[in-house]
Amino acid sequence: MVETTRIVLASRPEGAPTPANFRTETAELPPLEEGQVLLRTLYLSLDPYMRGRMSAAKSYAKPVEIGDVMVGGTVAEVVESRAADFAKGDVVQGYSGWQTHDVAAATHLRKLDTDKVPVSTALGVLGMPGFTAYSGLLKIGQPRAGETVVVAAATGPVGSAVGQIAKIKGARAVGIAGGPKKVAALRDELGFDVALDHRAPDFAEQLKAAVPDGIDVYFENVAGPVAEAVYPLLNTYARVPVCGLIANYNAAGQPEGPDQLPAFYSRILVKSLTIRGFIQSEFVNEMFPDFLRDMTEWIADGKVRYLEDITDGLDNAPEAFIGLLEGKNFGKVVVKVAD
Template identity: 80%
Template sequence: MVESTRIVLASRPVGAPTPANFRIETVELPPPAEGEVVLRTLYLSLDPYMRGRMSAAESYASPVEIDEVMVAGTVAEVLESRDPSLAEGDVVLAYSGWQSHQVVPAGAVRKLDPDKAPISTALGVLGMPGFTAYSGLLKIGQPKAGETLVVAAASGPVGSAVGQIARIKGARAIGIAGGPDKVAYVRDDLGFDAAIDHRAPDFADQLRAAVPDGIDIYFENVGGAVADAVYPLLNTYARVPVCGLIANYNAADVPEGPDRLPAFYSRILTKSVTVRGFIQSEFVKEMYKDFLRDMSGWIADGSVRYREDIVEGLENAPEAFIGLLEGRNFGKLVVRVG
């Protein structure tokens, strides 16, 4: 029998998650049936969407139930296989969650080639975050040469890819990040045309100065005060792919202050702005093969760069996830499990 250490949802958070919302336990796994494989988790992805899955509120996916394993994409090694398509030692992309081992159907995983790219990138620039950037930007944002794009959380896995792809397509890329180190990384390492610290007291003025011709595409990752500064600068026919609203994920009450929705709707109407929420999975059949081809090529030729923030040990996943929601990570947050 194989034992699995796993982290389950112990209680639903009210406001920001705390360590008390998680519980570590060890269970014995059943032996694999025909067509199944036993996996040992090597890397675990931590992503903002997991905060929504901790809530019972209506969303695009079912919530994690109390006492269930927290959901997550993983890179894993096959320990035992009862399916001819996979062999012991193969490395696969799975969705096995916050646990050290799992038994899954062989058809639920995708085999990876460790010789083509570091296997952790299957959870980042060559995985769901990278595809989120690629599909949302190209399908909804539709960048054109000479246009101006703004993206917040620009040092993260989605925002960094969005800005670099926009530049490949000939657009100007303005990145918004938190703190001088992240701003310097976005501007100097990733090659954005400008980078702005959203914590600066004159942030709104700096943003306006960086986009003298207005904003044609705003890739929405954050919401909150960043969105408040962006929306008055949207041009006629601007496009706003809505990917995430991390500034609001831990909100327990309705935000204080005036209702900004009428002004937002007025901007949409008067400027003929397109605002489109999306979940990357809706574009998989149409765009995933192109994504793997294009992104692999861009990484190989240096057009796209990436950064990973690797945390050691499954037991540290809850604290790392809490830090993610506070912006403490720098790059794609990954837990090295095995």
Template identity: 80%
Template structure:
């Protein structure tokens, strides 16, 4: 018998999650049946969407049940297999969640080649975040050479890929991030045309100066005050792919103040805006093979760069996740468990 260390949802958070919302348990895993594999987690991805899964509110995916293992993408090693398609020692992309081991069906797992790219990239630039950037920008943003793109949370795994793909497509890329180190990273390492610190007291003025011709695409990861500064700058026919609203994920009550929805609708109408929410899975069948071809090629050519923020030990996942929601990570946040 193999024991798995698991982090489960102990209680639903009200406002920002705390350590008390998580609990560590140990579970003995069952023996393998035909078609199954035993996996050992090597890397766990921590992502903002997990905050929504901790809530019982209706969303695009079912909430994690209290007492259940927290969900999450993983890269895992096959320790034992009863499926002809996978062998002991293979490394696969999986969805094991916050645990050290899992017994699962082999069907649906994607084998990874460590010689082609570091296996951790299957959770970042060559995985869900990278594909979110690729599909949202190309399918909804409809980039055209010479246009201006603004992306929020630009130093993160989605935003950094959005800006670099935009540059490859001939757009002017303006990134918004929190803190001087992240701003310098966007400008000096990733080649953004402009980068702005949303914590600066004159943030809105800096943003306006950075987009003298207005904004044609705003890739929305954040919402809140950042979105409020961007929306007045949108050009007629601008496109807004919406993949995240992290500024509001920890809200425990409705925002105080005037109802801004009428003004928002008015801007959509008068500027003929396209505002489209999306979940990257809707484009997988249509675009994923193109994404893997293009993104792997751009990485090999040095046209797309990425940064990983790795913490060691599954026990550190709750603390790291709480920090993610506060913007403390720098790059794709991963927990190395193997």
């Protein structure tokens, strides 16, 4: 029998998560059955969607139950295999969650090439976040040469890819982030045309000055005050892929103030806006092979760069996740679980 150390959901958060919402425990894993593999986790991905899975509210995916392992994408090494397509020592991408070991069905795994790029990228630029950017921007945003694309949370794994793909397609990329360090990275490391700090007291005025021809595509990762500054600047026929609403994830109730929904609907009508929410999994069958081909080529050619924020040790995952929701991360948040 093999034991796994795992972090489970101890209680549902009210507002922002705290360390008390998580519990670390050990458990024995079942013996392997035909078609299964035993995995040792190397890297764990931390992503904003996990906050929604901690809540019992109805959403696009079922919530994590109290006492269950926290969900999450992983890169792992095959320790033992009873599956024809996998052998001991293979490195795979899967969804074992916040734990050191797992027994997984081989059908749920993707074998990784360990020679071309660091395997951690399978959780970021060459994984779900990168594909989210690729599919949402190209399928819904459809940027054209000469247009202006604005993206918030732009140093994150989704936003950074959105801006760089927009540039590849000939569009002008405007990135929004929090703090001078992130703004500098957008401009100097990731090649955005304009980088703005949403914490600046005159952010709305800076944004307006940065988009003299208006905004054609707004890739929505954040909502909140950033979106409030963006929406008046959208052009007729602008497209808005809605990927995330991180500014609202820790809200314990409805916001105070007047009902802005009528004005929002009016703007959609008057400017003929296309606003579509999406989950990247709906495009996997259609677009994932093209994504792997294109993104691998773009990385090799230096057209797409990526940032990683790596935390050592599974026991530090709750703190890193809480920091992610507070905007403390710099790039894709990954926990290194083992060598």
